[in-house]
């Protein structure tokens with residue numbers, strides 16, 4: 001059943017609509033929500049939502065409970081290929097839990113948050129941005145480590161990153177939900193504006209696995225490997241030491257050794273190599289730059305080391 | 307900093323006087339803050355004239371950074387063009403981090419140790435303000451000094467989680483008395499408001515004994531307000547917005563401040579009124595409005 005949770009006027013003959021698909025079966029009371037599209041240029045979640053909506057409905061007798069699919073929290077952003085909300089300079093993931101009587105953006109955030117509250121699991125799917133390609137990973141605030149890491153392990157992602165609490169992250173959807181008792185896992189994978197089928201299909205299998213674990217799914221699921229759980233200071237950030245064109249052939253999700261070449265920053269005018277980027281550690285490469293132009297400071301890679 | 311194909315990125319500073327780090331003034335961090343750019347240029351011009359007449363106090367120094375982001379202004383982008391990040395959301399910065407974190411770190415380092423800091427800032431909602439001084443309530447805000455600007459209003463507000471990355475917030479935490487100077491609008495130049503802001507900064511510098519300057523416009527006795535106490539008027543309908551009252555105007559209870567029209571047949575969808583007498587503090591100024599948009603803030 002399609003429900004509209006946000007419905008506000010735009011100036012000319014149009015309404016802003018945020019919709020969800022509610023799929024229920026059996027007597028189970030558990031509710032699993034899959035949300036995506038907070039950032040309008042991140043599209044990996046589109047295929048995950050499609051596959052979930054398709055597979056759950058095709059195998060509806062295996063469901064015991066409710067699956068809710070929210071493919072587009074920021075429909076105007078998706079339509080205009082923008083990360084933020086058109087007409088506002090704000091990142092939607094910095095205004096949660098929103099406000100009931102605020103601006104259009106704040107009211108939208110408020111209604112989304114209210115609608116999700118009380119779910120047994122919310123999965124918020126992001127796909128990095130235009131600049132970085134990410135291995136499938138779950139990011140968890142250290143404050144919620146105890147409850148969320150065991151749940152995340154069933155998703156079968158490569159990497160579970162338990163990060164420090166930062167004040168600026170208090171206005172994210174995940175933080176707003178987790179701090180009011182609704183568990184929310186943030187998935188980051190792939191790259192902005194593109195869809196990686198392999199990663200999406202793998203995450204769909206992971207979601208069914210987690211649903212089975214939660215007692216909501218009786219269908220067959222694939223055995224999931226639990227990935228690396230990273231806590232504390234075990235990630236090396238490789239930032240560009242100069243501006244130029246970053247060339248690499250590496251993909252994420254591979255092990256690298258200390259001193260191994262990650263790529264080069266080159267000067268296309270002179271033909272020089274400006275910087276030979278090498279891994280400072282033996283470790284697991286889970287982020288690699290996808291957009292080639294770099295400024296001094298631009299992130300090129302992230303490597304986990306034990 | 308070098309760019310791949312553009313000219314080098316540089317942030318320039320103008321130093322006046324020598325000795326104690328007394329006051330610093332920071333110009334645009336966003337590429338659309340042309341009003342703020344104009345004001346900065348006027349402040350530098352005035353300070354150069356004052357210095358030529360020996361008007362900078364002995365043992366006091368003033369630093370003006372007219373722009374932290376010439377690169378975005380040159381290409382008409384509000385934020386850092388390569389990755390869309392906002393330098394004013396990167397403080398105190400990190401010199402080994404992302405590009406805009408490095409810029410913020412370099413700016414912050416050059417501002418370290420100043421007693422007073424002023425930023426010419428803009429608001430994220432499109433519109434115009436009565437000129438005012440704004441501060442975050444961190445527990446370190448210096449309202450007494452803020453009154454030295456002689457701006458009509460001084461406002462304070464509770465910081466949100468997101469605000470901990472602002473220059474103003476970090477200045478306060480690191481012992482600089484910080485003030486954001488809001489001068490009317492952002493993306494176009496209003497000469498009169500700019501003059502008011504320039505005078506306010508000079509009045510402040512003179513008030514703290516950093517310069518010897520005879521003012522050309524009398525100052526106001528500032529009224530201090532909590533932003534939370536302003537009356538806000540929002541749109542119940544989206545449509546074409548026709549504004550009758552702008553920032554600084556007096557309004558009477560029940561008076562129509564603006565109307566929202568149907569975009570196709572022109573009939574009035576809504577009249578925006580304030581229930582009390584007051585003065586318009588902020589007014590939306592784009593020709594179209596969204597439903598629930600913030601239209602006015604009124605001091606009552």
Ligand SMILES: [Zn+2]
Pocket residue numbers: 038039042126127128
């Ligand atoms: Zn995202």
